[in-house]
Amino acid sequence: MSQSDQSCWTHLQALEAESIHILREVVATAERPVMLYSIGKDSAVMLHLARKAFYPATLPFPLLHVDTTWKFPEMYAQRDKLAAEPGIELLVHTNQEGVRDGVSPMTHGAAVHTDIMKTQALKQALNEHRFDAAFGGARRDEERSRAKERVFSFRDAHHRWDPKQQRPELWNLYNGRVRKGESIRVFPLSNWTELDVWQYIHLEGIEVVPLYLAAPRPVVERDGLLIMRVDERLPLLPGEQPSIESVRFRTLGCYPLSGAVRSDAATLPEIIEEMLRARASERQGRAIDHDESASMEKKKREGYF
Amino acid sequence: MSESAFDIEDYLEQHRNKELLRFVTCGSVDDGKSSLIGRILYDTQQVLDDQLEALGRDSRKFGTTGDVPDLALLVDGLQAEREQGITIDVAYRYFTTERRKFIIADCPGHEQYTRNMVTGASTADLALVLVDASSGLQQQTRRHTYLVHLMGIRQLVVAVNKMDLVDYQQHTFDKIEQAYRRFANQLGVEGLTCIPVCALNGANVSRAAEEMPWYEGSTIVECLEQADIDELRSSHQPFRFPIQYVNRSSNDFRGYSGTLASGQVRRGDAVTALPSGKTSSIREIVSYDGSLEQAHAAQSITLRLEDEIDLSRGDWLVHANELPRVAMAFDARMVWMSERPMLPGRQYDLKLTSIDAPVTPEFIHHRVDVNTLEHHPAEQLALNEIGYCRLRSSRELTFDAFDRLPHSGSFILIDRVDNSTVGAGMIVRPVSSDHDDRPEHVTWHEMGISKRARAQQKAQRPTVLWFTGLSGAGKSTVANALEQALFKRGHHSYLLDGDNVRLGLNRDLGFSDDDRVENIRRIGEVSKLMADAGLVVLSAFISPFRADRAMVRELMEDGEFIEIHIDAPLEICEQRDPKGLYAKARAGVINNFTGIDSPYEPPLDPDVVIDTEKLSIDECVDELLVYLKQRGVLIG
Incomplete structure (x- = not known):
């Protein structure tokens, strides 16, 4: 996105410049920064912004993928393609204790699986590499408790987030000590909305996992969610039969926990158009947020991203 | 958006050209602020079905609106605060209209949370202030207005909410608007719009209210769509580029990355690095999307220079003809944000643009009572207190005055032990080493008769009318005529004239830059004493430097200092040349003469401008009298 035209300084240019400022500030002040890479659309945008921030140099920090082993095959393909690029250092971490104990969304439920394979796994990786700053692609518009999240969110030595201990953030002066x-x-x-993200992906031609675009896929309907049957690890319930439907995903995570939406939007403009008409927020497709509306706040206090 | 007329490509094109406006909302606990924001989000279709469903559940559990969904719950986030029914931290919300994208910093109105207010205001272009029509202006409304003004916000929209509770009566609204304007005038707030609204049913939020046919102004959303956006991007501002990060991608590439704090830069521009003073020129403006010919404020770019001068994070690049201040000490307004008070003598880490340096508050000139705006002596600043302080570093710092260039005049202080952010500051002026001594064992004595009592007895408010302008512009003439008019009306005043002061009090001072600063400082102190006696003080001095006038403004309580620019072009002043001084300066007989071989910095945002080329003396006086009445200086 060219920024040279002074007469028109658009909101996307303003958001881009702000994000680049934040990325550089961390690299200039932190000792061991890392970027959490979840393979989703927000990660894709964040990575693109990082390339811009440090151009013509390569990324001055590694990427970290916390792998629950339950991602979609298309996600692993995207990740491995990225890892093969010159100048990209991609770390993958899986909670081996969880694997040994056979933790899965089916046997242990969404909450336990997420805690062990995501939250605990993330803490293990951060501790192991002694990272003192970690970029994440979360946005304030995602969920109510995120609205108060700082751009620089302080975590104690146990990775806990305490809403009362957050530092005031004034102007563009961030305190990362x-x-x-x-x-x-x-x-x-922080200040991007879902619509901004898609607009930017469209404008900048950023590559995203094809699952965001509608295609015929085998799905089963459970608890109001359309779950894609990726492999045999998702056992069919008695009488259940996957049907082929044209669906796409608004957020991507572990496949048994990611609900698809019925859609024919197979291009970026169609996605944006569909979103403008949409009447549901993106987190609705996440099984993990369903229990009660303050659940995100609870998870964050425990160290969730 | 009708189904058939919708064209996605058109929409994408339109959307990519939207601007971004950031605003802060403030109001007291019961003004209905959350309801108003909820209403704005709802009306601009930011609320989706699953959120509405959750809202329905929550309304039954926590709501205060009976069977109607409580829109306030859309924006009240954290569990604890929802249970207590108050918002306790700054929350950011987003919405889009046909014309703009908006970011709301939603600030709590609770007494203790000055710190959050100030945080939310720091990034805002505009403030939306809530007033409850059924209870009128509150102490908190005044405090919030003062705070957003302190933080440099120059556009205010006042939403007089809950008009339904006062039967949508115009006179109730008019009364509140008048009272608010009176108060805002005292502070020097100018860009002000008042709107009668009802957040509960959306009247004048995004739809023109049929309930109030007497109101013909904009709705809140219209007002937000039309507001000015950060004028700092303007090319008239000086170029400021604090280096944030040095990009050394290879041996032959060294780029300086950062965000332009103000102004603009072009390829080929000559630049000066500070504090070193080394010079070079711009070889390339690097960006991922190709080299740029120019860049402007707020852009995040990387600059390559023609010469190998060694620069690092915290250095600035500027244009040599528009230098910032470089000094080891400065005076600043501070807002304290920590439970542990600010103590003079204690060391903190300063973060100012990309500069990191230890600083020590030396002393507190005064503390400001945010309710009365009075100045009080202070030995420390406690949580949520505001003070005017002197800070000193052990090395030279580069900065600007906040009022002129907020991005390069604002800073935070960080506690060196626990790393928390403890204070926010706005720089008023640099302190040079000559005139900054302060008697250690003398403290201000409060007298038995207060300043207010003295002034009330004289049917006036203590005020300093500061006339600034070129020699021969007509400062003394207008000030004299105005004083006579005040005298005739029974007001008590005194005129301080440049020449008279130099013949006595300031006989030891010449016309060097340092002596000019000291001259103005002393006059400022004398004006302050006279204002303390309840007088209207008229001070007529060239006072060519902005920083000096800012220094006098800071000596006074907020609203007491009125800057009057007596404006006439240099040619006219030179033609008039009442004392023959221009002729002497041109002949080289006298040196450092303002306008000839010494600069005059005109006020950027004067309270009054008087054009003596166009107006007669009587007209000047009339204009000033009207202004002083309107501003509440002259009572009756």
């Missing part, structure tokens, strides 16, 4: 063991989670996309 930490003592040994403490860390900062940084959200360069």
Whole structure:
């Protein structure tokens, strides 16, 4: 996106410049930064912004994928393609204890699976590499408790988030100071909305996992969610028969927990058009947020991203 | 958006050209602020079905609106606060209209949360202030207005909410508007719009209210769509580029990355690095999308220079003809944000643009009572207190005055032990080493008769009318005529004239830059004493430097200092040359003469401009009298 035209400084240019400022600020001040890479659309945008921020240099930090082993095959393909690019250092971490204990969304439920394979796994990786700053692609418009999240979100030595201990953030002066063991989670996309993200992906021609675009896929309907049957690990219930439907995903995570939406939007403009008419928020497709409306706040206190 | 007329390509094109406006909302606990924001989100279709469903559930559990969904719950986030029914932290919300994208910093109205207010205001272009029509202006409304003004916000929209509770009566609204304008005038707030609304049913939020046919102005959403957006992007502002990060992608590439704080830069521009003073020129403006010919404020770019000068994070690049201040000490307005008070003598880490440096508050000139705006002596600043302080570093710092360039005049202080952000500051002026001594064992004595009592007895408010302008512009003439008019009307005033002061009090001072600063400082102090006596003080001095006038403004309580620019072009002043001084300056007989071989910095945002080329003396006086009445300086 060219920024040279002074007469028209658009909101996307303003958001892009703000994000680049944040990315550079962390790299200039943190000792061991890392970027959490979830393979989703927000990660794709964040990665694109990072390339811009440090051009012509390659990324001055590694990417970290916390792998629950339950992602969609298309996601792994996208990740491995990225990892093969020159100048990209991609770390993959899986909670091996969880694997050994056979933790899965089916046997342990969404909440336990997410805690062990995501939250605990993330903490293990951050501790192991002693990262003191971690970029995440979360946005404030995603969920109510995110609306108060800082751009630089302070976590104590146990990775806990305490709403009362957050630092005031004034102007564009961010305080990323930490003592040994403490860390900062940084959200360069804080002020972006879902619509901004798609607009930007469209404008910049950013590659995203094809699952975001509608295609005929085998799905089963459970608890109001359309679940795609990716492999044999998702056992069919008695009498259940996957049907082929034209669906797409608004958010991507572990496949048994990611609900698809029925859609014929097979191009980016069609997605944007559909979103303008949509009457449901993107997190609705996440099984993990369904229990009660303050659940995100609870998870964050425990160290969830 | 009708189904058939919708063209996605048109929409995408339109959407990519939207601007971004950031605003802050403030109001007291019961003004209905959350309801108003909820209403705006709802009306601009930001609320989706699953959120509405959750809202329905929550309304039954926590709501205060009976069977109607409680829109306030859309924006009240954290569990704890929802249970207590108050918002306790800044929350950010987003919505889009046909014309703009908006970011709302939703600030809590609770007494203790000055800190959050200030945080939310720091990034805003505009403030939306809530007033409850059924209870009128509150102490908090005044405090919030003062805070957003302190933070440099120059556009205010006042939503007089709950008009349904006062039967949509015009006179109730008019009364509140008048009272608010009176108060805002005292502060020097100018860009002000008042709108009668009812958040509950959406009247004048995004739809013109049929309930109030007497109101013909804009709705809140219209007003937000028309507001000005950050004028700092304007090319008239000086170029400021604090280096944030040095990009060394290879041996032969060294780029300086950062965000333009103000102004613009072009390829080929000569630039000066500060604080070193080294010079070079711009070889390339690097961006991922190709080299740029120019860049403007708020862009995040990378600059390559023609010469190998060694620069690092915290250095600035500027144009040599528009230098910022470089000094080891400065005076600043501070807002304290920590439970542990600010103590003079204690060291903190300063973060100012990309500069990191230890600083020590030396002393507190005064603390401001945010309710009365009075100045009080202070030995420390406690949580949520505001003070005017002197800070000193052990090295030279580069900065601007906040009022002129907020992005390069604002800073935070960080506690060196626990790393928390403890204070926010706005720089008023640099302090040079000569005139900054302060007696250690002398403190201000409060007298038995207060300043207000003295002024009330004289049917006036204590005020300093500061006339600034070129020699020969007519400062003394207009000030004299105005004083006579005040005297005739029974007001108590005193005129301080440049020449008279130099013959006595300031006989030891010459015309060097340092002496000019000291001259103005002393006059400022004398004006302050006279204002304390309840007088209307008229000070007529060239006072060519903005920083000095800002220094006098800071000595006074908020609203007491009125800057009057007596404006006439240099040619006219030179023709008039009442004392023959221009002729002498041109002949080289006198040096450092303002306008000839010494600069005059005109006020950027004067309270009054008097054009003596166009107006007669009587007209000047009339204009000033009207202004002083309107501003509440002259009572009766």
